[in-house]
Amino acid sequence: VSTQSTWGYQGKKYEVPIKRNYIESSELEKIKDNSGKVLRYYDPGYLNTISATSKVCFIDGDKGILEYRGYPIEELAEKSSFLEVAFLLIYGELPSQREYAYWRNKVMKHTFIHTDLGQQMKSFRYDAHPMGMLVSTLASISTFHPESNPALQGEKIYNNKKIRNKQIHRLLGNTPTIAANAYRHRIGRPYNTPRNNLDYVENFLYMLDRLNEGKYKPHPKLVRAIDILFILHAEHELNCSTAAVRHLVSSGVDVYSAMSGAAAALYGPKHGGANEAVLRMLQQIGKLENIPQFIEDVKNRKTLLFGFGHRVYKNYDPRARIVKKIAQDVFDVVGKESLIEIAQELERIALSDEYFIKRKLYPNVDFYTGVIYRAMGFPTDMFPVLFCIPRMAGWLAHWVEALDDPEQKIVRPRQNYIGPSKRIYQDVETRQDHQFYLESTVSNRQKRRESAVASE
Numbered sequence: 001v002s003t004q005s006t007w008g009y010q011g012k013k014y015e016v017p018i019k020r021n022y023i024e025s026s027e028l029e030k031i032k033d034n035s036g037k038v039l040r041y042y043d044p045g046y047l048n049t050i051s052a053t054s055k056v057c058f059i060d061g062d063k064g065i066l067e068y069r070g071y072p073i074e075e076l077a078e079k080s081s082f083l084e085v086a087f088l089l090i091y092g093e094l095p096s097q098r099e100y101a102y103w104r105n106k107v108m109k110h111t112f113i114h115t116d117l118g119q120q121m122k123s124f125r126y127d128a129h130p131m132g133m134l135v136s137t138l139a140s141i142s143t144f145h146p147e148s149n150p151a152l153q154g155e156k157i158y159n160n161k162k163i164r165n166k167q168i169h170r171l172l173g174n175t176p177t178i179a180a181n182a183y184r185h186r187i188g189r190p191y192n193t194p195r196n197n198l199d200y201v202e203n204f205l206y207m208l209d210r211l212n213e214g215k216y217k218p219h220p221k222l223v224r225a226i227d228i229l230f231i232l233h234a235e236h237e238l239n240c241s242t243a244a245v246r247h248l249v250s251s252g253v254d255v256y257s258a259m260s261g262a263a264a265a266l267y268g269p270k271h272g273g274a275n276e277a278v279l280r281m282l283q284q285i286g287k288l289e290n291i292p293q294f295i296e297d298v299k300n301r302k303t304l305l306f307g308f309g310h311r312v313y314k315n316y317d318p319r320a321r322i323v324k325k326i327a328q329d330v331f332d333v334v335g336k337e338s339l340i341e342i343a344q345e346l347e348r349i350a351l352s353d354e355y356f357i358k359r360k361l362y363p364n365v366d367f368y369t370g371v372i373y374r375a376m377g378f379p380t381d382m383f384p385v386l387f388c389i390p391r392m393a394g395w396l397a398h399w400v401e402a403l404d405d406p407e408q409k410i411v412r413p414r415q416n417y418i419g420p421s422k423r424i425y426q427d428v429e430t431r432q433d434h435q436f437y438l439e440s441t442v443s444n445r446q447k448r449r450e451s452a453v454a455s456e
Helices: 073-079 082-091 097-109 115-122 130-144 161-186 200-209 220-233 240-249 255-267 274-285 288-299 318-334 339-352 354-358 366-375 380-403 444-450
Strands: 002-009 012-019 057-060 065-068
Touching: 065 073, 065 082, 065 318, 073 220, 073 318, 082 097, 082 200, 082 220, 082 380, 097 161, 097 200, 115 130, 115 161, 130 161, 130 255, 130 380, 161 200, 161 255, 161 380, 200 220, 220 318, 220 366, 220 380, 240 255, 240 380, 255 380, 274 288, 274 339, 274 366, 274 380, 288 339, 318 366, 339 354, 339 366, 366 380
Parallel strands: none
Antiparallel strands: 002 012, 057 065
């Protein structure tokens, strides 16, 4: 359904069609000033810009609704599994029994990574951040598969559905193995070989924790808890990292570089580090009796509140309710995390306080996720890695959709240039010093070295 709106600009009138709830940029390009310059739309952070048409994920932030391909997230978390949801996101439908058996077999076979890739991971420093290892290793996979790199084989290589599916199977299979290796690397233990007779999450936990047990099998309650968390984190529309996927895909780059770029975006503390920030906040509060003062400090802008509110949701994040429910199952196995009582009391007070209600600050998915991961013994620097594993499914769904999108163009935003123009070049001898701050950090070790007296 389309309606017309009339715009006036510098004495001219323009009829601008509104399709559904948006205006196409090509219509704005018709609006020009008296000198012929096109009217532009300024939107830092793309807060009100639609950059793609998608069927993957639907969010109604005002009502607290999240759907994958039309299925409510609550129903998928209750009845489905992560691998099944990954199939749904990428192909658009839940798999049949035959399709799922084939899908599972292909993905699990690709949990085995190239031996040289494993050796490469062992070359990282002993204290390398696991997310840095993951980002780097994802990017390097492309060097192992030149036969499926558009830069080497032509930009239409992924039009071949068999080649496309191969990359999907490989990335979904490789990612948990790389993540587990990064974790083992940090704790100084040898990497575990994947087990195809285990399910996706079972195998991931096996690779994380198995020592020398012959028949090691993770606890089913913990497996199910992480499976649900993976479902909840699998997809969330055009967030920063998913937008990065579409941005990179538009250039025709190989899928491994694109996924590495997305993982790098997720590495940022404003994106994938949110649940770690929640943990630090709860630790800062320390005791139940400190919560009222903390609330007052938040209201007076003396401290920040993490885990509440969301760029999209103006209601209770539907994922947060589900996470809250599975917390108890985890605590039944590993014991209650001491911070959970602070989290629950903070939520209770915030949800009954007019200050938070008026601003629509409701708990989001990060609020309880960090507490659960901490209870399970994961170090905080593994949190974004645990986020990245399931989000790979969503990234791949958007990769596939972008490849098939007839409207897809290479991303090239405009800028609002406010710098100088037509300056005259001066020779270096005639230039004066500026007021730029040019110093960089210098360690005491470097100062010691530079203090040495030159000798023959």
